[in-house]
Amino acid sequence: MAAVLLAAAVTTTACGSTDDSAGAGGSGRTTATLASLDPQPIAEHPASTLPVTVRSFDGVDVTITDTSRIVAADRYGTLTETVYALGLGDRLVGRDTAAKFPAVESVPNVTPSGASLSAEAVLALHPTVILTDTSIGPRSVQDQFRAAGIPVVYFDPTRTLAGVPTQIRAVADALGLPEQGRALSDRTATQIAAARAMAPTDGTPPKIAFLYMRGPAITMMAGPGSGADSLIEALGGVDAGTAAGLTEQFTPITSEALIAAAPDVFLMMTNGLESIGGLDGLAKIPGIAQTPAGKNRRVVDMADGALLSFGPRSGDVLGALATALYGPPPQ
Structure with a gap:
């Protein structure tokens, strides 16, 4: 019963809005969305015990x-x-x-x-x-x-x-607020665990590259310690930047690095993707078209303020990304 309740908590608070995608190995853009962008307070106006x-x-x-x-x-x-x-x-x-x-x-x-x-x-x-x-x-x-x-x-x-x-x-x-902290911590940990369970455990893990972009002047690929690598691992994927040998959290994109990373999926912030002209603009960046993700125009994006927030919405964020990447979980 507990497992059923946890799964329900994730699927009712996170959903994927799909354009023309077909799972991690499919094609097209999928925007991962949350039912609410506001975090759910664990308590209403709690009184702090001070000093x-x-x-x-x-x-x-x-x-x-x-x-x-x-x-x-x-x-x-x-x-x-x-x-x-x-x-x-x-x-x-x-x-x-x-x-x-x-x-x-x-x-x-x-x-x-x-x-x-x-x-x-x-x-x-x-x-x-x-x-x-x-x-x-x-x-x-x-x-x-x-x-x-x-x-x-x-x-x-x-x-x-x-x-x-x-x-x-x-x-x-x-x-x-130690009592509220424990309650919020426990709730978040439970939601993260339930969202992790949405990732498939069979088959070849998708290679996912997180791209940070702010117009054509700022184009970076994430590597170890970026935070995105933690999300990708929890999604059952392989961080393409780390696997390709990047050593910095974020490294300016080169066509050589992209081709060597060979991602199956690009993970991006929504505003970042729009800042370069969406999928068409992304395809113009040198090296993109030579990757599996580029050939399939396979992108999962999410609102900038949510994707790397790593706070109490983390379970919802991870669940939404899993849904966008793999499709809705079976009921």
Whole structure:
């Protein structure tokens, strides 16, 4: 019965919107979609138990006495998503560019360039606590916040599916919500496990390449440690960039690298794909047409703010990608 309930939880919250695809080895573009882009809060307006002292990821003990005005900022939107899913969305006064889900659209963006904090923008919000990591900076600005007497808590910048539950609990502990953190962590871990089970265990694993694109000037292929490799592994695939010998998280695309990677499927962010003109624009990039994925125009894409968020929506994201890649699970 538990297995049935878990499967239902995934299939009712994640779905794939298919254009003309036919599984991992088929052809065409498939857009993976979520039933809701907003995370589901584990509680409504929970009361924080404060003060609390936590060990920040940079080794500093930080004491938090007030969580009424929270700024959450990292490169992926993970921390903003987690704060919202813990039930503290009404206390968010600042978020990062990557946090794109509808519920926080009106929250001021404190990383207008995407990876750099604006000191003036943050200080003007009068935060009582700042949640961040080293994926953004500059560190001198983050140090400036501490010098101003604002508690600044760093978290692990590594993004993997395995690390999601631990990250959730760490954020919850810093906000004085250990009970809600455990509940949200457990719920997310259960959803991730159910989504993993959607991947086929027989046959040849598909070779999947994650491409990051922002117009023709920025074209990158992911490798080890990108976060995308973790998603691809959970989908039962092989990360094409890593298999081809890439050593960096993201490497500028060359035709030689693409041909050597020989992916069966391209995984992309929706806006990134549209920024180069969709499938037709993708086909014009040197080397694409010489790959199995390029010949079959096989692309799975997903909303930019969801695909690499690695927060409480991770199970939904993985389930939607699995559905887009392999088709709906049998009922």
